Amino acid sequence: MTPPSAKLFGFGIIFSMIFSRSFSCSFTMLNNCPHPIWPATLSGAGSPPLPTTGFQLDPGQSVRIPAPVGWSGRMWGRTGCAFDESGAGTCQTGDCGGKMECGGIGAAPPATLFEITLGEGEDRDFYDVSLVDGYNLPLVAMPNGAYGRCNVTGCRADLNTDCPKELQVVDGADGGEVIACKSACDAFGLDEYCCSGEYASPASCKPTFYSTIFKRACPTAYTYAYDDGTSTFTCKGSDYTLTFCPT
Template identity: 45%
Template sequence: MECVTVILLVTLLVRGLEGRTFEIYNNHNEDVWVGTLGNNGMVAPNNGGFKLGRGERPTAFDMTTVTVPEGWGGRFWGRTGCNFDQNGNGLCETGDCGRGLSCNGAGGVPPATLVEITLKGFGGLDYYDISLVDGFNVPMSVSCRANVNGNCPSELRQSGTGGVVACKSACLAFNTDHGY
């Protein structure tokens, strides 16, 4: 079985009234249909789903830009083996979300690898993770485009030669998992 990789690059290109921008890439040679879902009462970006065509590894990637408002929270997941008609109706073998290209507020049917994002969450901080709570269907990665250590809150900073070398999680810095 070939490995499908979807790379989510979390970018802070646009910050302020317009919200935040994410670049979502498919770097594999198979098509992937991305499902999107906002948390309760929040918008589902890009109408709840879109197609990322196959990439030609390692240098050519299909990419879609997704912009969400400040304070947004939600998830992205990859759907595979999809077949949609000209009206966007159809099914996916994995991660299906209600028989359509647009998920229209529906989450993906497990198993599906999830990227979960909360902007301006607890303490005004941004959080993201890759979750296998709904199972696994495609490898995913999340990264920041820039080195964010310089913006790390002072209580989370790890200093070393040359200044801040890392940014601890709140759980690590305060030795707790409560509220984070």
């Protein structure tokens, strides 16, 4: 019997070959991790869902997903997933409602996110890699076939190894492996960490002790809500390669 991941992998290749000319851009997801991951996609308001919203990607595999003109949304990798034949199950990190195909459900934090809005016509794309909702996997995004200021961005560091104890998500009981690192907002729920309430402006919401830890490890990643200056990039790319666990 053909594994579900192989079917999805083949579907992604066939779909991109047949329909790529009718799309403005594509996303190539590459798993450089020593274990399977389950990439997921979520379309923003007004953008249609991509051909797949969740699938398994084994070590060394890559899948190319086409996206229509003006598409906006986010992508992330899930870890520690187990699904039955109907696609129901759970993931240890990045879960989206217990489904293989997320179908419009976002990532449960903490999760490392790639966010992008594709420009229409000659308009440039805007993109970032965000740790605002925490961190679960190293992720780097690289524009290809592009023009404009096309920076590689992301987070190569393994933040799970240096995650403060109060932010750690641990596999199993105390003493288990750290599988994700929460944001301070998610961990404590305080306005100063969430940039909410009296801190809901760029003037009042500043980097904190915790966001600075993330920023030092991953200088180009978004680390809090108003971290635009060093974290948002513009480009006009024909493809973006998202590498999980880059070397």
